Amino acid sequence: MCYPNFKKVVKLALTGISSLFFTVVVTTAVAQQSLQLAFDSLGPTVEQLRSDSGRNIHFIDDGNQSGTPVVFTGGLGTSVRVIRLLDFLETMRSDLNLRFITVERNGFGQTAFDETLTMADYVSDVEQVLAHLNIEKFALFGISGGGPYTAKIAESNAHRLLSIHMAATSPAIGNPQRCNNNAPSPYAEMLRYPMQFFGFEEDSPLHKIEGFQDTAFDEAARAHNMRGQSADPAPLMHELNLYCSESVMDSAHISVPVYVYLGLKDEVLGTVNPSDWLAAYPNSEVLVRTYPNGGHDVQYRHLDQILLDMAGAGDKILLCEDGVEKMVLPETIEERNPELLGLCIWQD
Numbered sequence: 001m002c003y004p005n006f007k008k009v010v011k012l013a014l015t016g017i018s019s020l021f022f023t024v025v026v027t028t029a030v031a032q033q034s035l036q037l038a039f040d041s042l043g044p045t046v047e048q049l050r051s052d053s054g055r056n057i058h059f060i061d062d063g064n065q066s067g068t069p070v071v072f073t074g075g076l077g078t079s080v081r082v083i084r085l086l087d088f089l090e091t092m093r094s095d096l097n098l099r100f101i102t103v104e105r106n107g108f109g110q111t112a113f114d115e116t117l118t119m120a121d122y123v124s125d126v127e128q129v130l131a132h133l134n135i136e137k138f139a140l141f142g143i144s145g146g147g148p149y150t151a152k153i154a155e156s157n158a159h160r161l162l163s164i165h166m167a168a169t170s171p172a173i174g175n176p177q178r179c180n181n182n183a184p185s186p187y188a189e190m191l192r193y194p195m196q197f198f199g200f201e202e203d204s205p206l207h208k209i210e211g212f213q214d215t216a217f218d219e220a221a222r223a224h225n226m227r228g229q230s231a232d233p234a235p236l237m238h239e240l241n242l243y244c245s246e247s248v249m250d251s252a253h254i255s256v257p258v259y260v261y262l263g264l265k266d267e268v269l270g271t272v273n274p275s276d277w278l279a280a281y282p283n284s285e286v287l288v289r290t291y292p293n294g295g296h297d298v299q300y301r302h303l304d305q306i307l308l309d310m311a312g313a314g315d316k317i318l319l320c321e322d323g324v325e326k327m328v329l330p331e332t333i334e335e336r337n338p339e340l341l342g343l344c345i346w347q348d
Helices: 006-032 080-095 119-132 144-156 186-190 212-225 234-245 274-280 303-310
Strands: 047-050 056-062 068-073 098-103 138-143 161-167 258-263 286-291 317-321 324-328
Touching: 047 119, 056 080, 056 119, 068 119, 068 144, 080 098, 080 212, 080 303, 098 119, 119 144, 138 144, 138 303, 144 161, 144 234, 161 303, 186 234, 258 274, 258 303, 274 286, 303 317
Parallel strands: 068 098, 068 138, 138 161, 161 258, 258 286
Antiparallel strands: 047 056, 056 098, 317 324
């Protein structure tokens, strides 16, 4: 007897059995573990506030609402979402109960460019956001090109400060020598190529962090193209000009602790004498942390120490020896390998 469809019948039967088996396995697996109850975060949300002058202020408020507020200002030509480059230690930041607030600067990301605005306008934006969030006392954290803005916030809010943290930046503001006779900045051309504007050296320890470099590329693209500005260099050139045209900061009334983080191989910043920081804040206790092998990435490579300093543990230094993290007094690390500084995961 001939059964021309025998193979087809057997295949259908086996397919049915396989489907039944797969359903049982999946159902059992689901029963053994809880299903996701909330969406995972894709990063902080950019919020908007109408300023007293009618401009739109874009800001991020990230962290526990009852945590210690930290006003963070990112580097040259960055958007408000540059805060995402700090997310690789988000767990540590949360454990230390730190709440980060950052406000977008003139002409970058979602914020329209106005050539008449100064650092004072940015300080006003920050103050309006803090008022909106009902924040009175706060710490400051400025990195690279965000340092001068941070200094200006400090100058206007000395009585409200908890501490000041300056990484890979300079205390020099109002120095005409920093201007090069309005010559074109090499950064202006880089804006068209985010992978050039925000690229880290191949030997940077930041490449240990999965996705860090790509997130930096995304930030550069966002900062200079978000509104369709197509890498217009005008906001960046305006910001560079402010660094040398703004008045010298009056810091005599600032008395809170100041922490400085300098890489001694920082080719972007150049040589900054630690004594310059002591002179910049004459009535503050200034602690300058120098890193012999550090470049212009110390604000990220040593973010763990910065977070601990913000949380009140600034009298000690974090290091990892033999796979164990320790908090030690500064005088005990002089002869230790600087590569041991920070969390043990840097050594992985």
